[in-house]
Amino acid sequence: MKILVAVKQVPETSKVTLDEKTGTMIREGVTSIVNPLDLYAVEKALEVKETAGGEITVLSMGPPGAERAIRECLAMGCDTGVLISDRKYRGSDTWSTSYVISQAISKLGQFDLLLFGERATDGDTGQVGPGVASFLGLPVLTYVADLAIVGARVQARRLVETGYENYTAPMPVVATVVKEIAVPRLPTLRGKQSSRKAKITMWDNDRIGADGSRLGLDGSPTRVVRIIRPKVAREGTRVIVKNEQTALGAVDQIMEFLEKRGVVETE
Amino acid sequence: MNEYSRVTETDIEHFRAIVGPRAMIHGDAEKLEPYSHDETAGALYRHMPEVVLKPESAEQISKILKHANERRIAVTPRGAGSGLSGGAVPEHGGIVVSFERMNRILEIDTANLTITVEPGVITNDINDAVATHGLFYAGYPMSLETCFIGGNVAENAGGGKAIKYGVTGRYVYAIEAVLPSGEIISFGGKRVKDVTGYDLLHLLVGSEGTLAIFTKITLKLVPRTPVQVDLLVLFPDTDSAISTVPRIMVESGVTPTAIEYMDRLSVQTTCKYLNEKLNYSEAGAMLLITVDGHSEPEVTAAYDRVGALCMRCGAIEAYVADNPTTNERVWRIRRNIAEAFKVYSPVQSLEDIVVPFAQIPDLMKSIQELSDRYNVLIPCYGHAGDGNMHATPVKPPEMDENTWDQTLGEILRRLYTRTVELGGTISGEHGIGSKRRKYLDIAVGPVERALMARIKQAFDPNGILNPGKAI
Numbered sequence: 162m163k164i165l166v167a168v169k170q171v172p173e174t175s176k177v178t179l180d181e182k183t184g185t186m187i188r189e190g191v192t193s194i195v196n197p198l199d200l201y202a203v204e205k206a207l208e209v210k211e212t213a214g215g216e217i218t219v220l221s222m223g224p225p226g227a228e229r230a231i232r233e234c235l236a237m238g239c240d241t242g243v244l245i246s247d248r249k250y251r252g253s254d255t256w257s258t259s260y261v262i263s264q265a266i267s268k269l270g271q272f273d274l275l276l277f278g279e280r281a282t283d284g285d286t287g288q289v290g291p292g293v294a295s296f297l298g299l300p301v302l303t304y305v306a307d308l309a310i311v312g313a314r315v316q317a318r319r320l321v322e323t324g325y326e327n328y329t330a331p332m333p334v335v336a337t338v339v340k341e342i343a344v345p346r347l348p349t350l351r352g353k354q355s356s357r358k359a360k361i362t363m364w365d366n367d368r369i370g371a372d373g374s375r376l377g378l379d380g381s382p383t384r385v386v387r388i389i390r391p392k393v394a395r396e397g398t399r400v401i402v403k404n405e406q407t408a409l410g411a412v413d414q415i416m417e418f419l420e421k422r423g424v425v426e427t428e
Numbered sequence: 429m430n431e432y433s434r435v436t437e438t439d440i441e442h443f444r445a446i447v448g449p450r451a452m453i454h455g456d457a458e459k460l461e462p463y464s465h466d467e468t469a470g471a472l473y474r475h476m477p478e479v480v481l482k483p484e485s486a487e488q489i490s491k492i493l494k495h496a497n498e499r500r501i502a503v504t505p506r507g508a509g510s511g512l513s514g515g516a517v518p519e520h521g522g523i524v525v526s527f528e529r530m531n532r533i534l535e536i537d538t539a540n541l542t543i544t545v546e547p548g549v550i551t552n553d554i555n556d557a558v559a560t561h562g563l564f565y566a567g568y569p570m571s572l573e574t575c576f577i578g579g580n581v582a583e584n585a586g587g588g589k590a591i592k593y594g595v596t597g598r599y600v601y602a603i604e605a606v607l608p609s610g611e612i613i614s615f616g617g618k619r620v621k622d623v624t625g626y627d628l629l630h631l632l633v634g635s636e637g638t639l640a641i642f643t644k645i646t647l648k649l650v651p652r653t654p655v656q657v658d659l660l661v662l663f664p665d666t667d668s669a670i671s672t673v674p675r676i677m678v679e680s681g682v683t684p685t686a687i688e689y690m691d692r693l694s695v696q697t698t699c700k701y702l703n704e705k706l707n708y709s710e711a712g713a714m715l716l717i718t719v720d721g722h723s724e725p726e727v728t729a730a731y732d733r734v735g736a737l738c739m740r741c742g743a744i745e746a747y748v749a750d751n752p753t754t755n756e757r758v759w760r761i762r763r764n765i766a767e768a769f770k771v772y773s774p775v776q777s778l779e780d781i782v783v784p785f786a787q788i789p790d791l792m793k794s795i796q797e798l799s800d801r802y803n804v805l806i807p808c809y810g811h812a813g814d815g816n817m818h819a820t821p822v823k824p825p826e827m828d829e830n831t832w833d834q835t836l837g838e839i840l841r842r843l844y845t846r847t848v849e850l851g852g853t854i855s856g857e858h859g860i861g862s863k864r865r866k867y868l869d870i871a872v873g874p875v876e877r878a879l880m881a882r883i884k885q886a887f888d889p890n891g892i893l894n895p896g897k898a899i
Binding site: 194354410 | 453508509573574659707735739749753
């Protein structure tokens with residue numbers, strides 16, 4: 162079984178702040194990590210490999226530094242890594258990105274199972290997995306919460322608003338996975354050490370041979386006109402409670418607030 | 429024995445004039461109740477205050493203490509109430525002075541690498557405030573998200589980073605405090621060196637609120653080490669894990685920031701409680717080892733050396749956490765142990781005995797013997813790298829409270845005696861408070877203890893400050 166997992170390097174977002182003026186993320190000093198949802202795909206790939214055998218290729222598109230994300234996946238147990246990186250790709254939207262990735266995958270050969278995280282925590286679109294499937298002309302299962310290989314087919318359980326849907330699909334197939342599918346393992350020390358030495362395949366556009374007119378900002382049909390931060394219409398004071406004592410203090414503060422506004426009266 | 433005056437209506441009037449009506453709690457049992465205990469489990473460590481005062485300044489505290497001293501009313505200073513020795517419990521009723529309104533960061537001095545704060549600042553807030561300057565405060569109690577810096581200094585709190593960074597006292601440069609007489613005193617300054625007179629600054633550190641009440645604290649900051657990697661190492665049994673600890677300290681050539689030990693019972697209980705899917709079932713014990721530094725190659729070389737040593741010492745597996753997500757995942761296990769055991773039985777005695785780190789294997793054997801002898805679970809975890817272990821006798825759910833109090837007393841007496849025999853002592857970071865006072869003689873000789881009493885007498889002749897604690 163040949164498995165491909167696509168991963169994206171994203172900023173660690175738990176402490177990210179937004180630039181008040183531009184509405185974009187302040188990336189300085191923020192650690193880069195593997196998109197958490199992609200790690201579920203990596204874990205599922207490893208589990209499939211453990212039961213059905215096979216080989217896992219990790220593919221990422223990004224700046225040269227994204228090599229680090231690939232090494233993290235190799236440390237977890239994936240077999241080979243491919244980084245597609247070219248200045249021409251800068252500013253690519255999800256359509257252009259899906260196109261480039263699908264071109265690279267075609268060059269890498271045939272895969273039976275292609276796994277993606279449901280979406281990336283920075284862009285939050287969830288379009289690249291299905292986009293790649295579309296360019297490759299493969300069936301796609303989105304929001305997959307459980308997946309098993311049965312013979313030459315995959316059985317998948319999709320998480321939908323009303324519950325779950327069960328599907329079987331022939332391989333090759335693309336699946337985008339949700340958190341529920343697996344708990345990512347931590348990399349081992351041995352894994353870390355061998356991943357540092359691993360050779361990662363670096364491909365630029367000359368190697369991939371994607372159509373130059375469909376790359377980067379200029380080749381992307383999406384136009385970002387304006388980024389706005391939704392304004393919260395409600396106004397208020399936030400009182401933070403950290404323990405029993407501050408809880409009582411907080412009640413006093415709220416009472417004071419309400420008294421000032423004439424909502425309640427106390428003697 | 430009631431040598432202290434009760435708080436009268438006249439006293440209340442007096443205090444109201446000092447702090448204002450909104451900054452006091454009086455006559456409302458429900459609102460007073462949170463101030464009647466800290467995090468020490470058991471009914472023994474609960475006592476209601478008569479009044480809670482929340483002053484805003486050293487001047488207000490001075491007036492409160494002057495009055496209480498004249499009237500001989502007991503005064504118990506209180507931080508966030510996250511202590512583990514009963515230190516903030518008003519054993520003799522009277523006044524609780526709570527610092528929740530004295531929570532301002534007064535100054536960050538980046539030229540001298542210091543921060544000056546009021547005692548009610550949450551310890552974590554100090555780190556949030558200085559992080560943007562590329563600095564950090566290295567005192568690190570495990571309760572850092574809730575505890576107050578004033579309490580940390582009063583207990584000389586230790587915590588998870590002590591092997592590399594030392595404990596709270598190392599970072600205290602200056603203290604302003606109020607004596608029971610109402611006089612405001614100050615020791616120290618923004619100085620690395622100071623041998624002018626007796627080192628009373630460090631006498632106040634760890635004095636458990638029995639000598640003076642802190643009103644302002646200046647702390648040393650250090651450059652932040654941006655790279656942190658944790659190794660979570662699984663061992664087949666206690667022996668192999670524990671005997672690795674001194675070897676890391678001596679042979680690896682690395683001083684880790686932390687070496688935390690968790691025994692099988694702690695690991696299993698906590699992983700189940702957190703629904704953690706790590707492959708822990710074979711592990712008889714775990715070490716959580718943190719190394720930090722300024723660059724990635726430096727830290728990588730360090731954790732490689734430590735990890736290789738662990739594997740040579742018989743580890744089953746070593747996992748690497750090198751980003752904020754995985755760092756949090758592995759530390760969450762360690763931080764939730766106490767909570768996880770509360771689900772099994774809420775009554776437990778969290779101990780913080782400390783021995784020279786090479787003696788930990790002997791200590792662990794003795795703890796196992798005690799556990800077998802009394803048929804009581806004693807999960808053991810903690811700061812193995814500095815010899816400070818949280819052996820925690822947990823009341824069997826079926827045992828009644830009276831039998832438990834008696835059994836626990838016997839266990840503790842034997843445990844403490846053994847600890848002292850090994851060159852250790854009965855409390856490394858939680859303090860004596862009221863909880864360990866009756867065992868103090870095991871660790872402190874009669875002459876030394878009498879000397880401590882005379883020091884107390886010099887600061888607090890009427891004995892109004894935190895009576896029933898520490899010495």
